[in-house]
Amino acid sequence: MLKRTGKVLQIASTYMGTIVGAGFATGQEILQFFTRFGYWGSLTIAIATAMFIWLGSKMMLISSEIQAKSYEDLNKALFGEKYGRWISHFMLIVLLGVTAVMLAGAGTIFYENWNISYQAGLLITIAACYFLLRKGMKAILTVNAIVVPLMLLFTVIVMIDTFHTPGAGRFISLHSDHSVWAAWASPFLYTAFNLSMSQAVLVPLGAEIRDRKTIILGSWVGGIGIGFMLLAGHIALSVHMPGIQQYAIPMGGIAKQLGQTVQFIYVFLIFAEIFTTLIADIYGLTLQLQERLKWSRSMLTILVLLCCFVASQIGFGPLLSTLYPIFGLVSLGWLYLIIRKRMTEIKT
Template identity: 50%
Template sequence: MKKWGSILQVSFTYVGTVVGAGFATGQEILQFFTRYGGMATLTIGLATALFVWLGIKLMLISSDLGAKSYEDLNNLLFGRRIGNWVSLFTLVTLFGVCTVMLAGAGSVFKEQLHLPYQAGLVITLLLAFLLLTKGMEAIMAANSIVVPLMAFFSVLIVWDTWNAPGSFNWIELDAGSSPQRVWFAPLLYAAFNLTMAQGVLVPLGAQIKDRFVLRWGGILGGVWIGCMLMAGHFALAAQMPDIARFEIPMAQIVHRLGPVLQMAFILVIYGEIFTTLLSDVYGLALQLEQRTRLKYKLIVPLILIVAYAVSQIGFKTLLASLYPLFGMLSMAWMVMMIWHRRGPERPT
C-alpha cells in the first residue's frame, strides 16, 4: 500500500506539472486539439502515448544518473557542449512558462473572481515563495490535493455535456485543416510539455529510486493527462465555435452547473496554475543553483520577482505566442529522448 501511495504521488506530480494555465482553462486544448475537429480524438491518443512512454523513460534515466537537475539529462542526450545550450534554452523556456502561469493567475482573479489582476499576481507570488522553501515535498503535497479535484471536475463536465445538442461534435466536427497541421499539433504539444516537465521529473526520478514506482507513476500520470485532454475536448467541441472567444472557456462550461460548483472549479483552475508555477520555478532554481554559486533560497525570490515584471504583458497573448514557438524548439529534445538507448535496468 505504501508503494502504491508513492505511485499516486508521482502520477499526481506528473499531471500537475503538465496541467497548467492553458490546459485547465481550456485554451491549450482548443489551440492544439479541438480546433482541428473530430481528428482531435486520434491526436489526443498519440499525445497520451508519448506522455506515457517518454515520461517513464525520462524518470528512469534520471534515476540511473542520480541527476541534480535537467542539465545532467541534457548533457547525456546531446553531449556536454550542445547539452549546455539545450539547458540554457530550457531555462529560458521555463522562465517563459512561469510568466504565463502568473499571468493566468491574474486572469482568474480578474475575469472570474472580479478582483484586481495585480492582486492575483501578488498573492500567487507570496504563496509560491512560502511553499517553494519546502522543496519537492511541498510540490508533491500540493499536487496530491489539486489533481484529484481536477479529475473530478473532468468527469462532471463530461456527464453534463453528454446529452447536450453538440455532444457528438468531438467526433463529427470538421475544422478543414490539412493533415500535416492536424498530426503535427500533438507532437508539438507533447514535446513542449515533456521538455517543461523535466524540470520536476528529473529530480523526482533521481530522488525516488524504486523503478516500479517510477514506471507505474509514469503510466498512470500519462494516461490521466490523456483522459483529461479527452474530457476537455469533448466538452469544448460541443460548444464550438462560440466557446473559443472566452479567455477561460472551461469556466463558461461549468457555469451551467451552478454558482457553487462554478466557484469551486475556478479555485481548481487556480490550483492547477499554481502547482505548475511551483514545478517550473523549482526546476529553474535547481538549474541556476547548479550553474551559479547562488543558493536555492536566494534564487527562488529572484525568479518570482522577474517573472512578475514580465507577466504584465497578459495571459492570452503570452500563451498564443510562447507555446507554439517553444513547442517547435522542443521537438529536437523529444527526438533525442526517443532515440536514446538506456543501459541495462537495475533490479526493482
C-alpha cells in the same frame, strides 16, 4: 505493496499536476492543439497520451539511473557535455517564459472570475509561491496529491454534464478548416513542449525514486490520467465550438453552466492546477540557477518571481498564443533526441 502504491500515486499526481498548467486547465491548450482541428482531435489525443506514458517513464528512469540533480544533468547524459549545456541554457529561457504564462493565467482568473484586479492576483500568487517553495519538493508533492484528485473528480462531472447536453457527440463530427498536416503535427508539438518543460520536476523526482517498476507504473497512471483530462476537455469544448474560442479561459465559461457553486469550485481548481505547475517550474529553475550561481534558494526564488511578474504584464492570451507554439516547435528537436537515445547508451 501499500508503500509502492503510494509512491506510484505520488509520481502520477505530480506528473499530471506538472503537465496540467495554465494552458491545459483553462482549456486554451486543448483548444489550440486539439479541438480546433475538429474530429481529428480525439485521435491525436490518443497519440499524445501514448507518448506521455512512454517518454515520461523514460525521462524519469534515466534520471534515476544517473541520479540527476537537475535537468542539466539529464541533458548532458543524453546529448553530451557541450550540447547538453546549450540545451539547458535554452530550457532555462523557455521555463522563464512558461512560468510567466502560468503567473499571467493566475492573474487572469482573479480578474475574470473573482472581481480582483489582475495586478493584485499576480501579487497574491507570488506571495503564496514564495512561502510554499521554502519547503522544496515536499510542498510540490503535497499540493499535487490534494489538487489532482479533485481536478479529476470535477473533470468527470463536466464530462457527465456534457453528455447530457444537446450536441454532445460533436467531437466525432466537428469539421475544421485547418490543415490535416497541422492536426497530425499537433500531438508531437504538444508532447514535445510539455515533456521538455516537465524536466524541471520529473528529473529530480525520478532521481529520488530508486525502484524502476514504481517509476513505470507511475508514468502509466499519470499518462493515462493526462489523456483522460485531455479527452474530457476536448469533448466539452467541441460542444461549444466555435463560440468558446472568444474566452481567455474557455473551461471557466463551460463551468458557468453548472451553477454558481460548482463554477466557483471549478475555477478555484483551475487556479490550483496553474499554481501547481507554477511552483514546479520555479522549483526547477531555482535548482538549475543554484548550480550555476551558488546563490541561496530563497534569493533565486525572489529573482525568478520578479522576472515573471515583469513578463506577465504582457497578458495571458498574448503570452500563451505567441510563446507556446514557438517553444513547441523548438522542443521537437529535444523530443527526437530523447526518442532516439537508448537506455544502454546512458548506462555505458
